[in-house]
Amino acid sequence: MSFDLIQRPSPPAARPASGTRVELAHACPGRLRARMPLVGLDRLDTDHLERLIGATPGVSSVRINPGALSVIVEHEIAAGARERVLERLRSIGRDRLRFRRAEEDDVPSIAPLVLRVAFLGAVRVLPARLGTVIGAALLAPRVLRGARSVLSGKVEVELLDALAVSVGALRGGIGTAVTTDLMMGTGEYLEDRTMRHSAALLQDMLLPNPETAWLVRDGGAVEVPFDTLRLGDTVLAGTGERVPVDGLVLDGQALVNEASITGESVPVTKAPGDSIIAGSLIESGSVKIEARQVGDETTTARIAHLIQESLEVRSETERVAQKHGDRQVYMTLGLAAVTLAATRDPRRLSSVFLVDYACPIKLSAPVAVRATMSDAAGRGILIKGGRSIEKLAEVDTFVFDKTGTLTHGALTVTDVIPLMPESWPADRMLALAAAVEEHSNHPVARAIVAEAAAREAGHPEHGDVDFEVGYGLRTTASGAEVLIGSRHFLEDREGVDFRAHDDRIDALVNDGKMLLYLAIGGRPLGLIGLRDDLRADAAETMRRLRAAGVTSLVMLTGDRRERAEGFGAELGFDRVHAELHPEDKLRILAALQEAGHKVAFLGDGVNDAPALAQADVGLSMQKGADIAQAAADVMLMEDRLGAVADAREICDQAMRIVSSNSTMAIGFNSALFVAASVGALSPIGAAMLHNGSTIALLLSAIARAGLPSGADRARIARADAPRSTATRQE
Missing domain, CATH: 1.10.1140 (Bovine Mitochondrial F1-ATPase, ATP Synthase Beta Chain; Chain D, domain3)
Known part of the structure; x- marks a missing residue:
């Protein structure tokens, strides 16, 4: 259940900002064209301006035509979307623009x-x-x-x-x-x-800071400019918002997606006393946070600094x-x-x-x-210069981030294990789980609903669903209470004992799977195993890399150790490092280089950017974060892991x-x-x-x-x- 700890005022209606003239020239649902004289300034960096405008919520694409002094924006079709875009355009003053140096205007001519x-x-x-x-x-x-x-x-x-x-x-x-x-x-x-x-201009690819943040003041919350936040301030972050500071949760509970920072593919629960990272996304719930790091001291800012240092070397x-x-x-x-x-x-x-x-x-x-x-580009591989070709040919160690590279980054159901098979066989149990989980937008819920639909398992009747943020769900079916969630939720909080099934649970965990637990009437009902989809060409890619002279394969991930080691064993990795933070990945790569290895690193998230810059050669997946692609020497333009082996060959x-x-x-x-x-x-x-x-x-x-x-x-x-x-x- 999503909730606000403090009632926030409704955002004010859009109003024209002084200083930047913007005229709406044409508009239709989901698209507008505006005249903006500012885009005609000499040597204006239009790429940077497009990214500034593109950071507006609901904007899908931006195109600037300096000759016509116009900006074309495609945006979501929703109430207030057009006004939000126009307000954004009017808010961009000359002081926020970038201009190209004279030598950057010397574009090669045929x-x-x-x-x-x-x-x-x-x-x-x-x-x-x-x-x-x-x-x-x-x-x-x-x-x-x-x-x-x-x-x-x-x-x-x-x-x-x-x-x-x-x-x-x-x-x-x-x-x-x-x-x-x-x-x-x-x-x-x-x-x-x-x-x-x-x-690419690296500094413009960073995860953008929010324009504003909600500051708790005098028992209420006021919206203030992001750059006015100070250490010790208490800020509020709710569903759909990005955390503006590194800090400590003071109150509330939330389900937080930290994939862009830690690489962990499954959202985690944040409760009072937990640390929380700037740039992470609140998927459900609301928390009050004491700011421990702000501005240039936040995790995302430190990542940017690490990138700059690595690139200079x-x-x-x-x-x-x-x-x-x-x-x-x-x-x-x-x-x-x-x-x-x-x-x-x-x-x-x-x-x-x-x-x-x-x-x-x-x-x-x-x-x-x-x-x-050119040949590489034809195969879906963009190599940033001859220096990268030379270094990639010398690499003897390939290091992979797991989520989004070796896997697709999306959970799928692998096992449906009924523990009361006579009355609740597998499909009936799965159907119940899907009927309850369809009310949630959690990745686990989406995977279960998709599996039930594929099996045509049906849709049993159940009562109202109550959400325990970060733990699980509660409802009634067949006259009994149904609980779905983590083992901690069912055993420690609700007293349902799964110890009789430890052997089966341990086997699934050791195989690299995460588990969802189900109970009915206070008794264990079943287990559902899930894991990231392993890419179909992952094993073949590892074989080809070894055939091309790569002597060591290493996996780094923010995932839990049991899941990571299961993947590593399946693919034949020499070493697996799990439960990592951005600084850990950088440290491991530096240690490999100090030992004399030529290292290539494949990643896709914001948290991977320092490692991509530190490695002798960085490779970024096609669906990777823009900052990862900016820091990489090689970009895979198709979502195909085999392109890594293609690049080496x-x-x-x-x-x-x-x-x-x-x-x-x-x-x-x-x-x-x-x-x-x-x-x-x-x-x-x-x-x-x-x-x-x-x-x-x-x-x-x-x-x-x-x-x-x-x-x-x-x-x-x-x-x-x-x-x-x-x-x-x-």
Whole structure:
């Protein structure tokens, strides 16, 4: 039964807020379009604004059209919904907006590549001088980047790029130089576009704080801004509301869903003396809470801090990759200097520069990686960059969060065991349980009702249902009192003795199942076993990971130990850690890494985000919380666990392609270098063979990595379509 400890006033009617002009342009049931001049501001981060609007209760999707200065919102069809959305729009002032930095506006354009292709197609019919001028203009940006590299005191790949195109251009090979520049630009364009597509602004994906909270004051409750809460305040949270603070329950009882924080798939009861976590959802009941942590000190805020710290540590990989590329510059410059000193022949020097090692090494690996990412996307896997591919291929330990990854996160009935089979056989007992439980919205109740419907068990008569929040239900049937709930409720509070059935109960618990107890007339009536649905491909996925070289499988969960160990034994996990909090998961991953393991972590909830950021590679399920997807290196766009094994196999293949292409590039270009340095290869021949070999390597990488089919591209497009901006919790 849901109840309020303190009578709260009705919310005031929506009223226009000053400062932000919003005009309703069009409206129909469940949808509105409003003119909002504020969305036309220069460099406005519209993604962030969409998330602000999407946090409004009842809003399912938001789309902003800056050109038309309009906002389109789809919302629930209910009384007051439209007014609530308009009030939300009017409440968003300029101080709450985010603006993109100047460098974030530098979106990669395909236009320069198109210009180079057009030039190469027309260069033969252009007057020589005009062709030279146009070609020089096209090459100028790359040459200037090389010059800036030298002026900054660094010898980087940009310098070699500039020399590669400059030498060819100065010797009259403007077409060859532009071709080289086109190939380099294509690789850079593919990489930049892919990285921008997969990137997310992490800080905006956090579980949003409520706009307001109910503060207990002078015997009543007043609604106050969230950021005014202080330590020691007493707040009230009721059915359907999120807890605004970490604190201690002072009064009342409630059924609380903590899945977004602890990963526990079944709601827990909170009573006086229990701790309660900010961000958890009150499913039933009402509690008064003493605030022990507020604002930046709450659990969700600490999770955000952990994510930021973990992500900062990961930048070392980028620096190592850049240093490797820079070393190729010194190698090529050294070889060119030796050639010039030995031969004094500028023609040979030009040939050597045109067969440099850096070009195929620089382009072959990124294109192979991007082709691999395209192939992965076609299989429902979004990989956030080549760094993630490399690291996933090195992983030797896979760590899984249980709820929502190994399981679907939804309970199902596995056992219906009558303890009075003569008068109450299985189907009759299940029908009674379903008839009573249909009055509840608890996950256990939904599972029992669904099972009874599937069995067509019927609907027996019963009396009024009384709810004991967090414990169970009470009614009458066949002239006797019926109790349904936990063993603690039936035995300790109601005196029904189940000890005679301990062997059967222990067997079910040891098998990883949770139990619902039934009694009638003070006697045990039956047991109903439930568990999360194990994904059909879970066992096969574990087998494939081991075949791909993964040596250790670990499961982490907030679930109770008995259930977790049952799942772990069934799937062959090496280690199982249960009853965990967010900090525990992070600690376990850090310990594995300190022991020398390369760790991949698969999770889906807000509580998993720190672990996803800490792991060498984080993977997030398709139905995971937005914050989990933001922190992950790999997102599974389809709700399919087998995609985890696909991702590992795809990354293994990518690294084989990169390794073999690098070997072939070094071998072939070494042969070209020898030919160029002894004068057996002209600059034109060097350019043709070098560029031809580079193109061949790129095509080989694309062909070996694979590209998505037409059907796969359509599926990717659907996956990229605008989603509800509401933050998911499980």
